[in-house]
Amino acid sequence: MPFKEAQECMVGEYKVDGQCCPTCHPGYRVQETCSIITGTTCVPCDPGTYTAHQSGLKDCLQCKVCDSAFGLVTRRACSPTSDTVCGCSSGYFCSNMKDDDCEMCVTHRVCTPGQYMKSRGTERNNTICKECQAGTFSPNGTLSQCLPWTNCTAQSLSEEKPGTNTTDALCSVQSKPHFTLIVIIILIIIIIPVIIWMVFLRRKKKNRERTYDIKGRAEASDPDKICDLLEADVSVINLPVQETRQQEESDGISRIRSKSQDSRES
Secondary structure, X not given: OOOEEOOOOOOOEEEEOOEEEEOEOOOEEEEEOOOOOOOOEEEEOOOOEXXXXXXXXXXXXXXXXXXXXXXXXXXXXXXXXXXXXXXXXXXXXXXXXXXXXXXXXXXXXXXXXXXEEEEOOOOOOOOEEEEOOOOEEOOOOOOOOOEEOOOOHHHOOEEEEOOOOOOOOEEEOOOOHHHHHHHHHHHHHHHHHHHHHHHHHHHHHHHHHHHHHHHHHHHHOOHHHHXXXXXXXXXXXXXXXXXXXXXXXXXHHHHHHHHHHHHHHO
16 A cells, blocks of 8 residues: 555554655665555665665665774674674774674773783773782783792892892892902912912022032132131021031031141141
8 A cells, every 4th residue: 555644654654744655675765755656666775875674764874984093993894784883903992882883992901011911902891900919020011920030049149139010130140248258268368378388498499509509619619718608608598497407517517627627738
């Protein structure tokens, strides 16, 4: 029935100018309303427009555009019978969701240094950040859990700088001051006696060489003068000499004098 006067229209009809006319199917719009002779004239929706339900609309609805500048992306393109469905691009989450269509996207929260991501952001939920606990750190806020400070003592190192919630503890291989002092004292105790012993041996060697030199000169020179020189030389040397060495030198002088006297008598 193309035309009907009625106060209330039935399902599948729409009211226009007090008259009830048949509606157009989804994807179509009314080009001409019905009359007594003809029914409603319907035509397909133009590209970029749609009608999702039976209606008496003369113009199809404009399809929505998912603007990438606001983090929106197209999940389902517009068709003659349905509007565009938008979603959020990576790094955004939907703050206003209607059915499966997102109307507004917001950037994910960025965790700061000293925090970790308890829950990474998705298209429907924002990122959840938490503070690092004592003894842990996060240098950039992108970690899923905070890292523990380095235990310098366990690695036989000294802690040069303690850790914070954003930086690790700084360890050093430098020795502790009291340990260095102990090493120096031990070296002194060992080295000094060695030096003293070496000096003593050097002086003892020089004394022995000097005595042999005097005895050599005595055999090649006048015995009486050499004896006097030897006695004077012995008295000048101001170094500790063992009793056996003194006795040896005295016996040598006596033999030289005895030899000298024998040569004169002969």
